[in-house]
Amino acid sequence: MTPDVMIVRLTDGTLSEVLPRISDVDVQTSRQRISAFLSMRTAYELLPESGKVVALDVDLPVKQAFHILHEQGIPMAPLWDFCKGQFVGVLSALDFILILREYFLGVLSMYFRHCSSSLPILQLPICAIPVGTWLPKIGESNRRPLAMLRPSASVTSALNLLVQAQVSSIPIVDDNDSLLDIYCRSDITALAKDRAYTHINLDEMTVQQALQLGQDSYNPYELRSQRCQMCLRSDSLHKVMERLANPGVRRLIIVEAGSKRVEGVVSLSDIFKFFLG
Structure with a gap:
């Protein structure tokens, strides 16, 4: 049997089809070629024909x-x-x-x-307006569920949830659902730093580790002040819009006063769609 071939033995002792064995050298070579290809192309060149x-x-x-x-x-x-x-x-x-x-x-x-x-609607509390994504109340099934993750969740699960829930960010919470941080689509780019994606396993890397990787590129103060902007369900729509108008703020995490338990998320896009929809 050659070293680059693997035969799978089933539980009944029979042999299954012969599968190729992928060596570390092959993996590294493939990654280098993909990296070189992407480095020599522009984003416009790689735009799909259906795009x-x-x-x-x-x-x-x-x-x-x-x-x-x-x-x-x-x-x-x-x-x-x-x-x-x-x-x-x-x-x-x-x-x-x-x-x-x-x-x-x-x-x-x-x-x-x-x-x-x-514009009396501007003075209404954000919880009284059909805008944003909220945790459903008991017996309420018509609202889209709010996606949240623990810091110990894998990066793979975070990426899958971003796609499945069709959101741009996911609150990261502790065991009491209190806000710790958020994981955004833009955080994926941190994996490109020093080509981190070539030597990590996304199934094994936790969200907490991924966020730590990205913190090296940001000032810790800016990370908290811009990424984790919060508001209360009692805040008026006017107040929410004022906060969203600040540079770098794309969303507000709606939390319970005191405990910081996450109750919902309202984004720039939510406000935008609400007024134009």
């Missing part, structure tokens, strides 16, 4: 531009200036929040300076 790139004309009305983002299910799109023949910026869900804050929510507000009662 699409959405660009917005700078002359589009703001309302139409945001509706396109909503309909296409994308958080942002580049802005194309036909006169200059180049991209001149990016429009995102955050811009939607900033525009609302600047022209509708502020005290130097241009349109609603004397008509605060025109």
Whole structure:
């Protein structure tokens, strides 16, 4: 029997089909070739034929531009200036929040300076509005379940949950469901640091270890102040939007006062879809 072939013996003593044995050298060579291939290609070159790139004309009305983002299910799109023949910026869900804050929510507000009662919904508590993802109450089955994980969960389970739950982040909680951290889609890029993905097993690596790996690239203060922004279910929609308008804040974890038990998550996209849906 050659060293690169493995025969599987079944429990009844019979032999199954011959399977190739993959050596460490073959694995390392394959990884190097894939890495070299990706290093020599641009993201645009590898865009699948069934994929699409959405660009917005700078002359589009703001309302139409945001509706396109909503309909296409994308958080942002580049802005194309036909006169200059180049991209001149990016429009995102955050811009939607900033525009609302600047022209509708502020005290130097241009349109609603004397008509605060025109938007009474802004004063309602976030729990009274159909926005965000919440833990279902007893007997309640119409809400999408809130995805949460323990720090000991594997990275593989976190990645699977991000896809299955169709969310951009997952709260990481202790045994009492109190907030410890969050794991985001963007945290996956930390695995590319020093080519960490080539020498780790995602089934064995815990979420806590993966987050620690990413902390090396961030200031610990920024990690907590931006990643784990929180709010209470009693906070008004206005207050929530004000916090989401801060640079770097993409979502708020809704927690119980005192215990920090996670009750839900509200994101920029949630607010965006709520107003345009």
